[in-house]
Amino acid sequence: MSTKPHAELFKLLGITGPDAAECANLLATPPGRAALAAMSAMQERLGTFPLVSIKDDDAREADWIEALLRFAPTVHEYHVELGISPAVSAASLADVGLQLRINRRVHGDFGLDTWSWLTLHMAGNLFRLGRLQFHLVQSPNEIPASDVSGIIEHSSSWVLGVHIPEDGGLSPALVDDSFSEARVFFSTHFADKPAPVATCDSWMLDPYLAERLPASNIASFSRRFTLDRCTDAPTDAVYFTFRQRGLDDLDKLPRDTSLQRVVLERIDDGGTWQLGHGHLAL
Ligand SMILES: CC(C)(COP(=O)(O)OP(=O)(O)OC[C@H]1O[C@@H](n2cnc3c(N)ncnc32)[C@H](O)[C@@H]1OP(=O)(O)O)[C@@H](O)C(=O)NCCC(=O)NCCS
The missing domain is CATH 3.40.630.120 (Aminopeptidase)
Structure with a gap:
């Protein structure tokens, strides 16, 4: 699966190497019901300054990875509308790529056992500054x-x-x-x-x-x-x-x-x- 169509998204999220190919696979077909539900859960929280992350005992990591990938550009737009620099927004969202790389070290494979943590970033109120x-x-x-x-x-x-x-x-x-x-x-x-x-x-x-x-x-x-x-x-x-x-x-x-x-x-x-x-x- 070519990663080229998603080059801009993967740059924004700091997604590299084998994770980029796996993410491109997830984006190759229209989102299923679970990914859509996850996206709408994130949409509801955007701009509301939630303290805690989304939890979901029945979640499939792949659905949440797909939802995070599809929803991140909306968060980026929200940041930019607030006057936040695209660079700060990108540095903040690049934790997605970092967490995918860490997951490989923890489990030896593509996945995201910390997907719940990343739902905080997607509410638009968590920033990486330096x-x-x-x-x-x-x-x-x-x-x-x-x-x-x-x-x-x-x-x-x-x-x-x-x-x-x-x-x-x-x-x-x-x-x-x-x-x-x-x-x-x-x-x-x-x-x-x-x-x-x-x-x-x-x-x-x-x-x-x-x-x-x-x-x-x-x-x-x-x-x-x-x-x-x-x-x-x-x-x-x-x-x-x-x-x-x-x-x-x-x-x-x-x-x-x-x-x-x-x-x-x-x-x-x-x-x-x-x-x-x-x-x-x-
Ligand atoms: C927090 C962190 C950046 C500190 O790194 P650092 O600035 O190199 O840490 P220190 O200078 O205090 O390190 C002291 C010693 O611990 C070692 N060390 C620090 N972090 C280490 C790690 N993650 N794994 C192994 N050894 C580590 C250093 O090599 C040094 O060892 P030495 O005395 O034998 O030379 C690093 O531990 C890290 O990346 N942790 C993961 C992120 C994390 O824990 N976040 C908080 C989540 S709640």
């Missing part, structure tokens, strides 16, 4: 009021959820630049939704990591945030470090980097990796 992604949402009110008094007291309930795409190192300078870009971007394009606080929910904010690897970029990133609480997330650190789902066959995983060793040794010692929930003032 090294980080920012998700403009209404605060879920989980930040203890005492911690942020004076920060959100006099303002709205909007916050920026911060996400860290896989894309090389996370140097403090890149993170600084990304936050600076975000401050300008959101006050320009979403001036009526001022977000004084950024939040982050990540395995990277588990305080165990900053204790064990204090000089790492990960620790430097996590120290920017005030930790509000932790919740058990036994598999996250393994997934993001090794791109393996679940905790089987951990003895076969490499221990080449300090992070790999810390992640596995904690589990060896009977520990449970946590999701750290933190916030910072923008």
Whole structure:
């Protein structure tokens, strides 16, 4: 199947190599009922600033991949109508291609086990600005009021959820630049939704990591945030470090980097990796 007719779309979504051929296959026939239903679910959310992604226990990944491919140009148009640069829109939507490549590493094949995550991008309120992604949402009110008094007291309930795409190192300078870009971007394009606080929910904010690897970029990133609480997330650190789902066959995983060793040794010692929930003032 030729990928040529879809060159522009695949460029927008950062889809490359064998994934481009597989995606062209999905687009070769008119969309079926499931893909159409998925597209209409995304259409309903576009511009509504949803906090959570679409979930669907009976979903077939192929239907969602097809729907994401077919719907992405509508999101791109929406971004451009808001005055957002085509480059920022494309950088944001290119997570589709990245997630397809990661899926190959995780499962050895074409697929998208993270399709649900990408439904956030398709609502039009998640942007990649430099090294980080920012998700403009209404605060879920989980930040203890005492911690942020004076920060959100006099303002709205909007916050920026911060996400860290896989894309090389996370140097403090890149993170600084990304936050600076975000401050300008959101006050320009979403001036009526001022977000004084950024939040982050990540395995990277588990305080165990900053204790064990204090000089790492990960620790430097996590120290920017005030930790509000932790919740058990036994598999996250393994997934993001090794791109393996679940905790089987951990003895076969490499221990080449300090992070790999810390992640596995904690589990060896009977520990449970946590999701750290933190916030910072923008
Ligand atoms: C977050 C991330 C960009 C940090 O990368 P980084 O800037 O290179 O990280 P650090 O400098 O803090 O790395 C410290 C050590 O961990 C290693 N390391 C970092 N990320 C690693 C990874 N994903 N796999 C294996 N080792 C890793 C580094 O090589 C270094 O090892 P060394 O001390 O033996 O030299 C990287 O881990 C990544 O891409 N993760 C996937 C995305 C992710 O987790 N997002 C958050 C989702 S909630």
